Amino acid sequence: MSGAKGLHQRLDIHTGQNQTYVIQPVSPVPARAISIHRQSGEIEWHQNEAYFPRTASKPLAVYGIIGVISLVASEYLIVITSRQSIGEISGHEVYQATEFEFLPLQATTAINNPVEAYLLALAKSHLKGGLFLFSYTWDLTRRLQAQWVAREADNGKALWEVADDRFFWNKFLHSKFIDHTTANPDQDLSAFILPILYGTCDIRHTSIKSHPLTFILISRRSRYRAGTRYFRRGIDNEGHVANFNETEQIVVIERPGEDAPYLGDKLVDKEETRLSYVQTRGSVPVYWAEVNNLRYKPDLQIMELQDTMTAFKTHLQEQVALYGPQNIVNLVNQKGHELPVKEAFEKVLADADVTKVKYEYFDFHNECRKMRWDRINILIDRIQDDLIQEGYFHENSSETHPLKIQIGTVRTNCMDNLDRTNVVQSTLAKWVLNRQLRDVGILAPNETVDEHEGFMHDYRLAWADHADLISKAYSGTGALKTDFTRTGKRTKVGLLDDGYKSVMRYLKNNYFDGPRQDGFDLITGTWTPRRGPLHTAAVLYDDRPLLVRSMPYVLWFAIFMICAGLTLPRSSDLSLTYYFLLWFVLLISAVSYIFIHGIEYVSWPRLNRPVDIIHYEGPGFRGTRKGRGLKSSASSKGHAGVKPETAKGRPRAMSRTVEIEMGNRKRVD
Incomplete structure (x- = not known):
């Protein structure tokens, strides 16, 4: 049910003295190693069947390669450093990847780059928060019947070649390995390409x-x-x-x-x-x-x-x-x-x-x-x-x-x-x-x-x-x-x-x-970073109006002052009525402002901002459009100050609309 080409189940990664990562297969049997040059990112195929680099450091033991991800300052080789057995399916062991390591390919990475740090944290959080499964000998991505139907066509193919494209979660990350294999058939990296199921x-x-x-x-x-x-x-x-x-x-x-x-x-x-x-x-x-x-x-x-x-x-x-x-x-x-x-x-x-x-x-x-x-x-x-x-x-x-x-x-x-x-x-x-x-x-x-x-x-x-x-x-x-x-x-x-x-x-x-x-x-590659200060800065830049950004601080400061008035000892016998009145008014005002402009305080995605959806004004059905300010309109700014004019791929508002009231909802035709 799986391809005839085997997968390496255990690898040792050595950090070479010439700024390379040498990936040496260990299990099931020692096999050809490959090197990834950290400056260029190029993959080198070692002709010797057994290649053991001379390094002073202890090699990193890994159980599979997730792939390579490119961020704004460096590429990273993502590997599995810990796994847990889930069980067997007809004698084929199934594992869950439990720990991962990101190995930078560029040795001169700008580690103080805030965008690089943000993107790297996103990738690590994604792997930490998901359930990622794999098998070295069984195609987890395809149902039993699909494997049986394709049994003859699968003969002689690697696991990644027969995997269901929809469920090959890390296929985008393995683009470098797949492209190298496709361009250089005599340097087949299939044994290093491990399909992961989410x-x-x-x-x-x-x-x-x-x-x-x-x-x-x-x-x-x-x-x-x-x-x-x-x-x-x-x-x-x-x-x-x-x-x-x-x-x-x-x-x-x-x-x-x-x-x-x-x-x-x-x-x-x-x-x-x-x-x-x-x-x-x-x-x-x-x-x-x-x-x-x-x-x-x-x-x-x-x-x-x-x-x-x-x-x-x-x-x-x-x-x-x-x-x-x-x-x-x-x-x-x-x-x-x-x-x-x-x-x-x-x-x-x-x-x-x-x-x-x-x-x-x-x-x-x-x-x-x-x-x-x-x-x-x-x-x-x-x-x-x-x-x-x-x-x-x-x-x-x-x-x-x-x-x-x-x-x-x-x-x-x-x-x-x-x-x-x-x-x-x-x-x-x-x-x-x-x-x-x-x-x-x-x-x-x-x-x-x-x-x-x-x-x-x-x-x-x-x-x-x-x-x-x-x-x-x-x-x-x-x-x-x-x-x-x-x-x-x-x-x-x-x-x-x-x-x-x-x-x-x-x-x-x-x-x-x-x-x-x-x-x-x-x-998944739905968003790919481009290098350059203008592009990268936009990922973290918050250009919402100062009043919008300051309101949560007003809210928390009002709560702090109310708690202080209730707990701290009094220095005089004067009534605290006006004190509490002031801070309760600020508290209520801040809460009201936040909910009236609720759309500004949602944690929206930063990479693919859904501006076209938020500001959609074409035909269809719309609800009450709450949380967009006292005068909700398509011309108002969305989250992070992005105007609807930047939306792409959706029709703009029609010049004339007929609104049919439907309770608290209205249909736009």
């Missing part, structure tokens, strides 16, 4: 009715349109949607072959049955956004651009080409804040007339109100025939062809593709799992996995952990409603926990997600 991988050894099995849950996050909750919504002009994840549930059943001997408690010759079921999730595939303004619910806007239909069709046609017929399950609310998104989705879908696509709307919050989560079965009853027809992947190691293949997938989305989507996907996966285990004879025709508490404990934990990790990557906190996923029922404690997570989401999404989004854009 996602989840949970491997649990469990059993049902004394049948040992391995339960595996893998989620693969797309590197396209990647980012945080409010700064990456909807679709782009290439058909990529935000927060796209492919989730694969795998069950591996081991059975002894004929006269299979044992070595200790391990089978030497074993037959494996592998069952796989794949689902996808992704943002509503239209141009839409929620503009942060310090309110709990940001301003919603839907942008009707000329290429909306083209982007929408591109997305669905790609899904059909990759996965087969699509069954789209939409969980967005049919009233209130979310209604315009539902309407826009359904309108474009109806006009698109894309073949092999079915649509099913399920009013999750209404159907499952009062904690009636069992009513998700209503949705399953509606799409049951499609689930049966789409099937699942089933292969035996002793067979040359799979017994079954999956010919379609369910694409689920809610507003964030997190909480409601997690609950529905885990329920669908369990329904399919019951069919799979009945088909292989582990469960009786009318038996379900719910009757086996030991297995269900592992199943619920795996799906709940999977939900938390996807949510943390996108929203900054764990998922909501995981008490149902973990225990099978909704609890009051779970409601309190959801309240806490909702508050934390608000704080992180408004005040901390800007740098997180910058980290995504930097690592």
